[in-house]
Amino acid sequence: MLDAEGDLSDCLFADFDFSHGAVAAVSGGSDSTALLFLLKDHLDLIAPAAKLLAVTIDHGLRPNSAAEARTVASVCAEHGITHRTLAWSGPKPSTGLPAAAREARYRLLAEAAEEEGIRLILTGHTADDQAETVLMRQARDEGVRDAEVLEGGRGLAGMAPATLYDWRVWIARPFLGTRRAALREMLKRRGIGWIEDPTNVDQRFERPRVRASLAGADGERRFEEAIARTRQAAAEREALGRRAAALIGAFASRPASGLIRLDRDFVASEDSAAAIYALRILLATVGGVSFLADEARCRALFQRLRSGTLCATLSRTVVDARRAGIFLYREARNLPVVPAEDQAIWDGRRRITLSDRSAGLVIGPLGSAAAKRLVVEGGAPAAMLRKALAAEPAAWRGGEGLDFAGADARPRPMAVAPVVSPFACFLPSFDLLPAAAVATLIGAPALPALPCRGHDRSGAWAKA
Numbered sequence: 001m002l003d004a005e006g007d008l009s010d011c012l013f014a015d016f017d018f019s020h021g022a023v024a025a026v027s028g029g030s031d032s033t034a035l036l037f038l039l040k041d042h043l044d045l046i047a048p049a050a051k052l053l054a055v056t057i058d059h060g061l062r063p064n065s066a067a068e069a070r071t072v073a074s075v076c077a078e079h080g081i082t083h084r085t086l087a088w089s090g091p092k093p094s095t096g097l098p099a100a101a102r103e104a105r106y107r108l109l110a111e112a113a114e115e116e117g118i119r120l121i122l123t124g125h126t127a128d129d130q131a132e133t134v135l136m137r138q139a140r141d142e143g144v145r146d147a148e149v150l151e152g153g154r155g156l157a158g159m160a161p162a163t164l165y166d167w168r169v170w171i172a173r174p175f176l177g178t179r180r181a182a183l184r185e186m187l188k189r190r191g192i193g194w195i196e197d198p199t200n201v202d203q204r205f206e207r208p209r210v211r212a213s214l215a216g217a218d219g220e221r222r223f224e225e226a227i228a229r230t231r232q233a234a235a236e237r238e239a240l241g242r243r244a245a246a247l248i249g250a251f252a253s254r255p256a257s258g259l260i261r262l263d264r265d266f267v268a269s270e271d272s273a274a275a276i277y278a279l280r281i282l283l284a285t286v287g288g289v290s291f292l293a294d295e296a297r298c299r300a301l302f303q304r305l306r307s308g309t310l311c312a313t314l315s316r317t318v319v320d321a322r323r324a325g326i327f328l329y330r331e332a333r334n335l336p337v338v339p340a341e342d343q344a345i346w347d348g349r350r351r352i353t354l355s356d357r358s359a360g361l362v363i364g365p366l367g368s369a370a371a372k373r374l375v376v377e378g379g380a381p382a383a384m385l386r387k388a389l390a391a392e393p394a395a396w397r398g399g400e401g402l403d404f405a406g407a408d409a410r411p412r413p414m415a416v417a418p419v420v421s422p423f424a425c426f427l428p429s430f431d432l433l434p435a436a437a438v439a440t441l442i443g444a445p446a447l448p449a450l451p452c453r454g455h456d457r458s459g460a461w462a463k464a
């Protein structure tokens with residue numbers, strides 16, 4: 001661990017691109033306070049013109065939260081740093097509160113960043129947070145449906161050094177290779193205080209219990225082991241993603257919107273682990289589901305696909321395997337019919353951009369009657385093309401179909417862009433390659449560039 005502060009901030013931030021500025025997410029705890037000061041040091045030295053905005057989210061979940069946000073605001077004012085407090089004002093769920101709070105936090109942070117033209121948010125997650133997270137995930141049952149945990153062994157890769165939020169703003173965690181104690185040392189040396197959140201030591205909660213166990217006897221060894229396992233799991237996840245992306249590039253095509261065709265050679269691949277992983281991602285994407293298709297069911301499906309033709313449904317996706325290829329399209333059940341809303345994601349798989357904002361516009365499936373009237377050709381049996389098109393979104397008003405993207409030349413009330421469903425909200429940098437491969441395949445917008453020169457697989461930013 002470096003102990004000179006100049007070295008620490010240079011080393012942590014040297015690879016980042018601050019040309020569009022940065023948001024520092026500051027709760028007022030030690031880690032995010034250290035982030036704020038080290039980042040400010042770095043920008044003052046290297047990029048004094050870069051915009052730095054500190055943002056505190058007031059979740060309104062603890063009596064002191066507003067006062068804490070005011071404390072952060074006054075620290076920022078003292079040091080000439082622009083600061084905003086944003087309150088989470090929506091309804092609070094009675095279950096899954098931490099996940100909902102985190103989603104609200106990232107949404108508000110991203111909104112604050114975008115208002116300033118900033119595309120990078122930095123958080124103060126440390127190596128200690130990483131070890132705690134992974135130990136908690138390990139202790140949990142498999143199949144946790146947390147937005148970033150995902151399921152099974154993938155979650156053991158821990159928090160990614162960067163996560164793309166909503167396919168538009170990067171959230172980076174420059175301290176994942178840094179110990180909390182080193183940051184606190186630095187703050188103490190500089191006489192900078194921080195807020196101690198009482199829930200961080202409340203033993204009724206899982207994280208404080210894990211944190212306490214890492215501080216106790218044998219804690220250091222457990223910490224080192226957890227971090228080593230995390231690095232291994234991250235490397236494996238990236239490697240599997242790279243191989244899955246290559247298979248998608250080699251064997252998948254898109255005969256029409258909503259229809260994916262896999263060559264039969266896909267199931268002959270010797271790398272069945274990568275093929276199953278690719279299948280899980282593709283099924284979730286075609287079905288508009290935010291988590292990957294179940295691993296065990298996908299493995300079983302893959303074995304059946306190897307031995308011939310079949311028609312099955314998994315992850316809201318019809319898998320129709322014929323001699324001509326394996327076709328995937330959204331099943332016709334439970335397609336939403338909802339009031340049109342600009343930038344909403346319809347059915348988990350299509351982003352709608354409205355040009356007609358007049359009242360009464362509804363987005364629903366095109367439907368089989370309208371799909372039958374369309375001229376369809378190429379790459380797949382006509383009946384299958386029509387089934388896929390029938391599940392595509394169309395604009396309706398008073399029961400009359402107004403539009404179908406790709407159908408005719410009338411002015412359209414909306415534009416439709418596919419999204420890579422399992423990664424549309426949170427894309428951990430581990431999964432960049434398969435996400436990019438699927439984006440190319442389905443015609444989703446290209447990924448924004450990483451905000452840094454790259455990261456190694458250990459979860460730390462790569463050094464030049």
Ligand SMILES: Nc1ncnc2c1ncn2[C@@H]1O[C@H](COP(=O)(O)OP(=O)(O)OP(=O)(O)O)[C@@H](O)[C@H]1O
Pocket residue numbers: 024025026027028029030031032033055056057058059105122123124125129197200
């Ligand atoms: N209320 C908040 N406002 C802004 N950012 C936050 C908030 N809560 C968490 N974060 C960001 O997420 C990171 C990790 O959150 P976590 O809940 O582990 O931290 P904390 O205990 O609140 O404080 P710290 O990480 O600063 O010690 C923080 O370092 C910070 O960057």
